[in-house]
Amino acid sequence: MRKKEKLFHYILGIGDNSLILGHRLSEWCGHGPALEIDMALSNIALDLLGQTRSYFQYAATLGIAQFETEDDVAYLRDARNFKNVLLVEQPNDDFAHTIVRQFLFDAYHYLFLEKLRESKDKTLRAIAEKSIKEVAYHFRFSSQWVIRLGDGTEESHQRMQTALDNLWRYRHEAMEMTDLEKEMAEKGIGVNLEELKQAYNQKIGEVLVEATLNVVNLDTWTQKGGKEGKHSEHLGFILAELQWMQRTYPNMQW
Amino acid sequence: MNKKNWPLWEVFIRSKQGLSHKHVGSLHATDEEMAIENARDVYTRRSEGVSIWVVESKNITASNPEENGELFEPAQDKIYRHPTFYELPNELKHI
Numbered sequence: 477m478r479k480k481e482k483l484f485h486y487i488l489g490i491g492d493n494s495l496i497l498g499h500r501l502s503e504w505c506g507h508g509p510a511l512e513i514d515m516a517l518s519n520i521a522l523d524l525l526g527q528t529r530s531y532f533q534y535a536a537t538l539g540i541a542q543f544e545t546e547d548d549v550a551y552l553r554d555a556r557n558f559k560n561v562l563l564v565e566q567p568n569d570d571f572a573h574t575i576v577r578q579f580l581f582d583a584y585h586y587l588f589l590e591k592l593r594e595s596k597d598k599t600l601r602a603i604a605e606k607s608i609k610e611v612a613y614h615f616r617f618s619s620q621w622v623i624r625l626g627d628g629t630e631e632s633h634q635r636m637q638t639a640l641d642n643l644w645r646y647r648h649e650a651m652e653m654t655d656l657e658k659e660m661a662e663k664g665i666g667v668n669l670e671e672l673k674q675a676y677n678q679k680i681g682e683v684l685v686e687a688t689l690n691v692v693n694l695d696t697w698t699q700k701g702g703k704e705g706k707h708s709e710h711l712g713f714i715l716a717e718l719q720w721m722q723r724t725y726p727n728m729q730w
Numbered sequence: 731m732n733k734k735n736w737p738l739w740e741v742f743i744r745s746k747q748g749l750s751h752k753h754v755g756s757l758h759a760t761d762e763e764m765a766i767e768n769a770r771d772v773y774t775r776r777s778e779g780v781s782i783w784v785v786e787s788k789n790i791t792a793s794n795p796e797e798n799g800e801l802f803e804p805a806q807d808k809i810y811r812h813p814t815f816y817e818l819p820n821e822l823k824h825i
Contacts, residue, residue, distance in 0.1 A: 510736070512757050512768035519771050617767060624760070 480538045485559070486660045487600070488549070489703060490592075491531030492560035493650070495550060497581060498524030499714055500568060509571055516617060520578070523610040530603045551722035555712050556705040563646035565702070565711045572625060572635035573642065579618040580647045583679045584672065585611045588650070591667040600665065619683045626687025633688065640689055645699040651676065654703050738787040739765040741772075743779035749824070751783050759784075 477485075501521035508514025532546035543549050563581055568574045589611055592604035625632040651669040653661070660666025684691060701707065721728060736758040742751035754773050759765035765784040774782070793801060805811070 510758060512759065512772055515775075516768065516771040519775060613770075620763060620767070624764070 481540060482656060482659070483597075483665070484535050484538045484540050484543070485656060486666055487531050487535045488557075489559040489654075489657070491528050491535065491549075492558050493564050493581070493585075494524040494531070495528040496558070496560045496711070496714060497564035497578075498522075498528060499718055500564065500566075501574075501578075503568055504574065513571075517574075520614050520617070523607075523614070527603065527607045527610070530606070534599050534603070547722070551719045555707050555715055558705060558707065558711060558715070559703050560707075560711075561646065561649045562699055562702040562708055563643065563649060565708060565714060566643060566646065567710055569639070570635060572632070572639040575618055575621045575625065576636065576639040576643050578614065579622045579683070580643060580680065581650075582611060582615040582618050584647075584650045584676055586615050587672045587675055587679065588667055588669070591672070595666070596664040622683055622689070623687045626684070626689045636687065637689055640684075640691065641694060644691065644694045645697055647680070648673065648676075648698040649700050649702060652698060652700055652703075657703075736760050739769075739784045740787050740790060741765075741769040742783040742785075743769075743773055744781040744783075745779055747780060751781065754778070756787060 498521045501517050501524070504514065504517040505521070506514065508517055528550070529546055532549040535549050536543055536545050542552065561581075563577060566573070566577055586608065589604045589608040592600055593608065595601045595604070622636065626636045627633070628636075651673050653669050657666055657669060661668040681691075737760070738756055739759055740756050741754050743754045744751045757765065757768050757772055759768050762784065765786075766782055769782045769784055773779070
């Protein structure tokens with residue numbers, strides 16, 4: 477792989493997480509449990525979409541064939557070429573699953589951006605600098621809901637515990653490094669993700685304790701695959717909706 | 731707490747330093763913290779403010795509209811209370 481291609485794929489690995497999670501959250505638009513929550517989730521979705529645009533606009537400047545604009549990057553790839561982690565493509569299910577998914581990702585996202593701010597690549601550095609304030613708020617929002625619902629009523633606690641049981645196996649995938657990520661980290665462009673794990677466990681641990689949620693009996697096994705393009709069946713449905721217009725009417729503008 | 735509806739909160743936003751907080755609307759939330767976050771998400775998405783106050787609506791005591799006559803009408807014919815007899819320099823703002 478040429479140098480620029482490597483950077484291209486590395487950027488997609490970051491941007492795809494924001495794109496797919498943002499899309500998932502946008503599915504709540506008009507369906508939130510309260511008007512205020514509906515807007516909060518839509519705001520977060522828009523933050524993530526904005527970040528995705530920054531990453532994809534940058535990726536589109538690298539001169540990779542077929543990918544000349546941000547839209548090409550978003551709309552003209554198949555599931556196998558998406559590099560997002562499995563966590564972000566998991567279905568919304570109930571509000572508990574949505575919040576736990578958000579919480580598990582936000583904690584990682586924040587720590588990741590904190591390090592990306594030190595990247596030798598000045599565009600990535602700038603995007604991280606801008607995004608980290610948004611993500612600090614995302615984490616605040618999701619962690620407070622984890623506490624509120626986890627330490628809430630019997631039903632809310634049970635739903636949160638179930639969501640945590642279901643999503644726990646996906647939490648570390650983001651920090652399991654691929655060869656490309658290792659190489660980019662060595663060059664000082666990418667982030668050494670392994671180093672985030674301890675801080676991550678601590679960051680989510682503090683909140684989960686306060687939320688009275690139990691992780692002791694959960695399987696510590698990590699489900700991987702998303703970063704290599706091996707996705708769950710959910711991603712195909714997301715892409716079908718996301719890409720339908722461009723696939724059906726190529727180069728359509730509106 | 732009412733099980734069906736979250737309590738109502740009134741939201742006050744300061745649009746910039748030096749100005750006072752102004753009532754912008756209301757929203758529902760279960761506690762202070764959620765009220766601040768909801769206010770941030772509902773009322774400041776277009777950079778409307780630099781500071782938020784929330785107060786639970788039940789804590790506000792309002793004047794009774796039926797008493798408007800005795801409360802406010804007596805002031806209407808006391809124009810000498812208005813500082814309209816002074817020339818104000820153009821540089822003065824927010825008065």
